[in-house]
Amino acid sequence: MITMKLTITKSSNFKTKPDPSSLSFGKHFTNHMLMMNYTEGEGWTSPQIVPYQPITLDPSAMSLHYSQSVFEGLKAYRTEDDRILLFRPEKNFERLNRSSDRLSIPAVNEELVLSYLKELLLLDKEWIPTTEGTSLYIRPFIIATEPNLSVAPSTTYTFMIILSPVGSYYAEGINPVSINVEEKFTRAVLGGTGTAKTAGNYSAAYKAQVGASGLGYSQVLWLDGIEKKYIEEVGSMNVFFKINGEVVTPALSGSILEGITRMSTIELLAEWGITVSERRLSMEELYQAYEKGELEEAFGTGTAAVISPIGELNWGDKKMVINNRQTGDLAKKLYDTLTGIQTGKIHDPFNWTVEVN
Amino acid sequence: MITMKLTITKSSNFKTKPDPSSLSFGKHFTNHMLMMNYTEGEGWTSPQIVPYQPITLDPSAMSLHYSQSVFEGLKAYRTEDDRILLFRPEKNFERLNRSSDRLSIPAVNEELVLSYLKELLLLDKEWIPTTEGTSLYIRPFIIATEPNLSVAPSTTYTFMIILSPVGSYYAEGINPVSINVEEKFTRAVLGGTGTAKTAGNYSAAYKAQVGASGLGYSQVLWLDGIEKKYIEEVGSMNVFFKINGEVVTPALSGSILEGITRMSTIELLAEWGITVSERRLSMEELYQAYEKGELEEAFGTGTAAVISPIGELNWGDKKMVINNRQTGDLAKKLYDTLTGIQTGKIHDPFNWTVEVN
Ligand SMILES: Cc1ncc(COP(=O)(O)O)c(C=O)c1O
Ligand SMILES: Cc1ncc(COP(=O)(O)O)c(C=O)c1O
Numbered sequence: 001m002i003t004m005k006l007t008i009t010k011s012s013n014f015k016t017k018p019d020p021s022s023l024s025f026g027k028h029f030t031n032h033m034l035m036m037n038y039t040e041g042e043g044w045t046s047p048q049i050v051p052y053q054p055i056t057l058d059p060s061a062m063s064l065h066y067s068q069s070v071f072e073g074l075k076a077y078r079t080e081d082d083r084i085l086l087f088r089p090e091k092n093f094e095r096l097n098r099s100s101d102r103l104s105i106p107a108v109n110e111e112l113v114l115s116y117l118k119e120l121l122l123l124d125k126e127w128i129p130t131t132e133g134t135s136l137y138i139r140p141f142i143i144a145t146e147p148n149l150s151v152a153p154s155t156t157y158t159f160m161i162i163l164s165p166v167g168s169y170y171a172e173g174i175n176p177v178s179i180n181v182e183e184k185f186t187r188a189v190l191g192g193t194g195t196a197k198t199a200g201n202y203s204a205a206y207k208a209q210v211g212a213s214g215l216g217y218s219q220v221l222w223l224d225g226i227e228k229k230y231i232e233e234v235g236s237m238n239v240f241f242k243i244n245g246e247v248v249t250p251a252l253s254g255s256i257l258e259g260i261t262r263m264s265t266i267e268l269l270a271e272w273g274i275t276v277s278e279r280r281l282s283m284e285e286l287y288q289a290y291e292k293g294e295l296e297e298a299f300g301t302g303t304a305a306v307i308s309p310i311g312e313l314n315w316g317d318k319k320m321v322i323n324n325r326q327t328g329d330l331a332k333k334l335y336d337t338l339t340g341i342q343t344g345k346i347h348d349p350f351n352w353t354v355e356v357n
Numbered sequence: 358m359i360t361m362k363l364t365i366t367k368s369s370n371f372k373t374k375p376d377p378s379s380l381s382f383g384k385h386f387t388n389h390m391l392m393m394n395y396t397e398g399e400g401w402t403s404p405q406i407v408p409y410q411p412i413t414l415d416p417s418a419m420s421l422h423y424s425q426s427v428f429e430g431l432k433a434y435r436t437e438d439d440r441i442l443l444f445r446p447e448k449n450f451e452r453l454n455r456s457s458d459r460l461s462i463p464a465v466n467e468e469l470v471l472s473y474l475k476e477l478l479l480l481d482k483e484w485i486p487t488t489e490g491t492s493l494y495i496r497p498f499i500i501a502t503e504p505n506l507s508v509a510p511s512t513t514y515t516f517m518i519i520l521s522p523v524g525s526y527y528a529e530g531i532n533p534v535s536i537n538v539e540e541k542f543t544r545a546v547l548g549g550t551g552t553a554k555t556a557g558n559y560s561a562a563y564k565a566q567v568g569a570s571g572l573g574y575s576q577v578l579w580l581d582g583i584e585k586k587y588i589e590e591v592g593s594m595n596v597f598f599k600i601n602g603e604v605v606t607p608a609l610s611g612s613i614l615e616g617i618t619r620m621s622t623i624e625l626l627a628e629w630g631i632t633v634s635e636r637r638l639s640m641e642e643l644y645q646a647y648e649k650g651e652l653e654e655a656f657g658t659g660t661a662a663v664i665s666p667i668g669e670l671n672w673g674d675k676k677m678v679i680n681n682r683q684t685g686d687l688a689k690k691l692y693d694t695l696t697g698i699q700t701g702k703i704h705d706p707f708n709w710t711v712e713v714n
Contacts, residue, residue, distance in 0.1 A: 024507075029416075029504075033416060053416075055416055056413055057411060057412055059386075059390055059519050060386060060519060063421065064420065065428055065496070065498060065556055066559035067424035067426070067555075069422075069424065069560070071422055103560050103561075103563065104560070104563040104564055139422070139506060141421065143421055147386075149382065149383025149521060150382050150384075151562075152563070152566065153563050153567065160416055164417070184548055185549075186546055186547070186548030187549075188549075189583075190543070191541055191543030191582060191585075192546075192549075192561065193557075193561045198557070199421070199424030199556075199557060200424040200555070200556060200560065202422070202424065202508050203460050203461070203501075203510075203555070203557065204550045204555070206425065207459060209508075210510065225582065228548075236508055
């Protein structure tokens with residue numbers, strides 16, 4: 001019988017938790033994971049929480065060959081009074097389904113998967129670190145599993161959620177990072193997969209990323225793939241600039257990922273009376289503002305780092321040092337407010353947080 | 358001790374071979390497979406042939422999340438006098454390494470992996486079908502295996518080769534196919550991964566492919582992602598047109614896969630005294646030629662279908678019926694010559710075939 005009732009098999013082999021003071025990103029995993037399978041005709045069935053363990057795939061499994069896969073990234077926080085909070089998790093599952101649509105992957109029931117995630121979190125609650133800057137990173141993902149080399153959508157899929165206690169995403173913590181503007185490689189274009197969180201977008205960026213690292217930059221700033229003029233986003237973050245008092249972020253052009261931190265930043269700024277201008281912004285315009293001394297702040301927004309101030313931008317032979325390599329007031333206030341809400345330290349006027357119990 | 362000596366573990370569980378008269382593409386696999394692992398610092402080590410079997414991956418294995426993976430596709434043929442022939446296999450391993458370079462994957466030793474492939478083929482020789490139009494499809498591929506959610510190149514990889522007896526790629530066999538010109542979605546742009554055989558490029562095309570199927574077309578013709586004007590390639594094939602006596606194929610623009618069948622077609626035509634014009638070709642130019650009655654032939658080239666005549670091209674509201682939906686003389690001669698050389702039926706003046714013994 002096909003059932004959507006969650007079954008739970010508890011792990012008997014409890015792993016030791018990593019030291020919260022030296023957590024890196026995505027290297028440690030909790031005791032359990034969630035799995036659910038899809039078969040054409042039957043839909044998504046038999047969700048189960050099982051001990052964290054290797055998965056088995058046929059060598060011809062479609063996701064290995066054609067990367068029909070999507071993922072999400074969100075975080076759980078443990079509050080001082082020991083509650084578990086999620087930050088706008090429904091937005092992640094909405095985006096997962098949008099990504100799936102782009103990749104011809106069947107949609108999941110958003111409420112159901114959120115309820116499974118909550119069960120999983122309750123089971124592995126002790127893995128949510130509480131040290132400042134740490135959290136439990138949640139990785140839902142879907143992979144095509146059909147053993148078939150035909151270049152066509154799979155008829156079977158596996159949905160999984162794995163959990164990883166993480167520290168600060170950047171070695172620099174919330175200190176400003178240096179970023180290289182990529183002029184040769186392209187992340188995405190209109191009509192491509194840039195708006196989807198799909199596996200292929202990420203490894204496609206490694207070559208540029210490795211090049212930037214070699215030059216001493218921690219991330220890449222992507223330009224549009226058509227004219228190589230307009231700013232799109234940074235590595236795994238959307239990007240904001242404060243130019244002569246105006247806060248600007250690239251409009252969702254059809255090749256940029258619609259970040260949930262970006263969305264929250266815009267809503268938060270609106271609440272503070274600051275309208276964000278979502279528009280095209282060229283490197284030329286940015287550089288001219290910089291030369292006139294009008295580029296006041298730059299920062300990235302994303303689940304991993306929340307708000308990441310940009311201290312230096314390198315564009316070919318032009319180097320821009322922003323806000324004297326210091327975290328700007330706006331970035332600081334956004335970081336404090338967002339992380340404050342996420343960790344339950346300050347009041348959440350937007351009802352963004354969802355308590356797990 | 359690290360060794361590059363191939364170890365062989367024979368399968369004791371011999372599967373039944375599929376009926377050669379009803380072979381589809383990529384659904385059946387032979388008794389054995391090749392595996393070789395890479396670890397940073399050690400390089401590629403311990404190549405082994407083992408029974409075909411599921412592989413085990415950590416749920417956080419990087420290839421599942423960020424699609425750091427590349428693959429190849431070539432074929433083995435069994436001649437009438439029972440020899441095994443490969444078609445320009447060195448070109449596939451060269452291209453594999455070029456794809457790997459784009460994806461920040463370490464290169465393999467091309468001669469060594471070709472020698473391993475030969476051993477694998479000798480072991481599973483009986484799986485090479487001999488019926489007209491059939492062959493043994495060879496799928497070398499590399500996947501990132503490090504259990505780590507960081508968006509960065511993996512430090513461990515697995516290289517594999519699996520083998521699949523296949524029939525004709527298209528249900529239509531060598532009969533002309535109908536193709537839809539895709540105007541909304543983009544396959545690749547300059548600076549992206551279009552020149553690499555990487556997993557992410559393929560599922561990115563499903564949405565367009567599913568749309569074309571729904572309209573009754575078997576494949577998609579991709580236009581350039583910048584101006585949406587110039588012809589790039591078809592599904593898993595490069596594309597050629599005969600226009601008023603001139604043979605034209607899109608130049609390798611930096612977003613097109615450099616097909617080995619394309620290369621061989623150009624070389625074969627040169628041998629026949631026909632110069633292929635590798636240049637930009639817009640849909641507008643093609644349509645005007647069609648209207649003037651000058652579009653004489655169109656065909657795709659690729660390992661799977663070898664030469665696939667195009668009988669109909671649909672471009673928005675404009676439909677072009679090419680050569681009265683018949684296989685053109687040039688396509689037929691190329692198909693006969695290429696498959697003749699591949700299967701050892703006709704003399705190979707180019708030394709393209711490599712015998713396995
Ligand atoms: C390409 C890309 N852009 C932007 C973001 C930021 O999105 P979010 O704020 O939802 O984490 C991410 C990470 O999730 C990303 O992968
Ligand atoms: C995107 C793409 N274009 C073209 C080709 C044709 O290349 P080849 O002739 O080497 O098979 C393939 C298939 O291999 C392909 O995947």
